[in-house]
Amino acid sequence: MSTSTKDMDHFDDLLTCTICLETFKIPKYLPCLHTFCESCIKTYIILSTEKVNESEGFKCPICRQFVSYDNRPSKPEALASSLPMNHFVMSMLDKRSIQRSEKLCNSCQFNDKTNKAISWCTSCEEAFCEQCDECHKSFKVSAKHKLISINEIQSGNSDLKISEVLSCEEHPEKIVEVYCVDHSKPCCTLCATLSHRKCENVTSIVNAAKGIKQSKLTTTLVKKLDERNKELNKIIENRKDSMTKFETTSENIIQEVSTLKREVIDHLDKLEEKIKVEVASSKKRVFMKCTDEVNAFSSYKSTSTNWQSVLNRSIEQGSDQQCLMEVNKIGPKITILEKEMKEEMKMMKNLNIDFVPSELIEKFKTSTESFGCLNIVEEEFPSALSVESLREKVNFRSGGIKILQRINAANNSQTSAIFIAKYLVITSYNKSNVAKYSLDGKFLEALSVQKYPLDITQVDGTQVAISIYNRNKISFVDIAEMKLLRTLDLSGIPVHGLCCVEGSTFILPYGSTLTWVDSSGKKVKQKSTGGHSFYVSTSDLKDYIYGVGENSVSREVGDTTTFTYTNAQLNGPRGIGIDFDGNIYIAGCHSKNIHQITNDGKLIRVIPIETFGIQYPWTMRFAPNSNKFVVTCGGSGQVVMCEID
Secondary structure, three states: OOOOHHHHHHHOOOOEOOOOOOEOOOEEEOOOOOEEEHHHHHHHHHHHHHHHOOOOEEEOOOOOOEEEOOOOOOOHHHHHHHOOEOHHHHHHHHHHHHHHOOOEOHHHHHOOOOOEOOEEEOOOOEEEOHHHHHHHHHOOOOOOOOEEEHHHHHHOOOOOOOOOOOEOOOOOOOEOOEEEOOOOEEEOHHHHHHHOOOOOOEEEHHHHHOOOOOOHHHHHHHHHHHHHHHHHHHHHHHHHHHHHHHHHHHHHHHHHHHHHHHHOHHHHHHHHHHHHHHHHHHHHHHHHHHHHHHHHHHHHHHHHHHHHHHHHHHHHOOOHHHHHHHHHHHHHHHHHHHHHHHHHHHOOEEEEEEEEEOOOHHHOOOOOOOOEEEEEEEEEOOOOOOOOOOOOOOOOOOOOEEEEEEEEOOOOOOEEEEEEOOEEEEEEOOOOEEEEEEOOOOEEEEEEOOOOEEEEEEEEOOEEEEEEOOOOEEEEEEOOOOEEEEEEEOOOOOOOOOEEEOOOEEEEEEOOEEEEEEOOOOEEEEEEOOOOOOOEEEEEOOEEEEEEEOOEEEEEEOOEEEEEEEOOOOOOEEEEEEOOOOOEEEEEOOOOEEEEEOOOOOEEEEEEHHHOOOOOEEEEEEOOOOOEEEEEEOOOOEEEEEEEO
16 A cells, blocks of 8 residues: 555645644653653653642643553653653654655764665665665675665655564564564563563564454454444534523523513513523532533544554554554553543533422512522433443332243353353353353354363453462453463462453452453462452452452452441352442352342342352452342353343
8 A cells, every 4th residue: 555745645634743833853652542752752651740739740721631640660750751652653754854864874874974865774764875775785784674765765666664663662662573473462572581482372463463453352353443433423412512502491481581571571670680690500519511512522522532543554564563553552542541431421411401480470570579480400420332222111119030041051050241242251160261152142153261260251352260268379361362371380380260351360269369360471469358258340550349258248448348237147258249320240159149248348138149040159240331240159060141121
């Protein structure tokens, strides 16, 4: 795919710093992937620190995501230089510079000479004149470097990648040469030696990047970004429409008030002014709220659009390696963005206003003190994302439970289950396998894993992690292909249940201990509990729910216990489920019931196990954004798929 000079002009938005509004000079990017000139972001960091008197970090100028100073240089002004270079933007700047003007030989410029360049080295990222070109080819260290004709670059008639060098994020002075498949991590040889020497699947960055532009991973991410942007457009338009509707209704109310005023003008002058003030005040509050929401989702859209632009341009103009780097950077970020959107949308309400005239308006001369009252009308905002099934109107606190499917997954075995994409996935302790079922209960496929699989959690997409009991291991499986990806040795850390946080950290409950490990199996932290900590449920690193005794569970945020739920009718807490309204479900294995509590620890109801037709409730999990859930049995191997109506 060729790129002419005219086409390059369309990339000005991608090559322009949003602070100085000029072409990037030393482009550096933040964790949110927004890019700025090094000098611009340095000035911004210094001014932000002085303005808010903060010592812990600063917010991105575009999306307002907080950037912590953790593991950064001690002085805030030194942070800009430590930020990673955006090599894709640098290569696009070089290409545009070559296409727009005559390029001089970089080697000759060091000797104060001005010879016209005829070639460009993609490895050295320098231009050479005819003489320097010959020398470059003659040196052993650079003989195999790829040289491109300057004329070809300027003509835009070929698919040219003028930079094939990518710096390692961990060691900027090193070049990315290898790719760890186990950790989905591009790295230099130093990273490979220090952090990935025990990994089984390490290949060259060139091999790893082959076909990345046409891969399912990239096309799925492009599709997801497009869906997110469409969803963000709908939300922003909804907020704007809400303001317009509110404006129209407000005007109608004012007109109604004016009509009443004309009929009772002498007495209602003051009351008219009063109602106008109330309308204006209400409108101001609502507009401020809606504007804040528009700004918030505009920020999300800016972030998502930026990611989409970067990914599309890397597909069209970057090298395969660059595309791989962008995919690896953007993929985890979109998951976090979706989560933040979901949390924001939970708190949103569609606001309107109505007017109720006073019943005594006809007797206003003697008894009426106001025209009526103003009410802000709140309607539920549809907070589920369009790519998932829409939330149904379900009364989770009193709705009946309907059995959809019964599955005999194993005989006399503990099982765990989870909804992944369009499948129900079940692990069997005795069979030592993981099985995939359709949502109507039909068996599709099974994969053998190490003895003995006990729990399962979603990592990302169709990838799951399975705890291997008594072996201190976690196995990773792609459910779509039913393929074992890798097995992680936890080096003596016991595991029973497990829960994955944002695809990179695992919480492992066992007996009276909770242990956090990263994706390489390294222990991050550990916490002692009151026992019966076999399963844990969490929404993020700071919020987790777990058993703390034979009849109690606790919820913690950070290091603070927000509640401990204790009930004499609860015995042997095991699996913990959470519906999309935030209600918590505790499987009482020995008490043979399920306790449903609020997100602040208040009992809603105790559901007898006879409802499900099993003996020992073991794990319980809800399908995302759905009223469907699954309950497994701790002894019979039975799995029951249900819904709350």
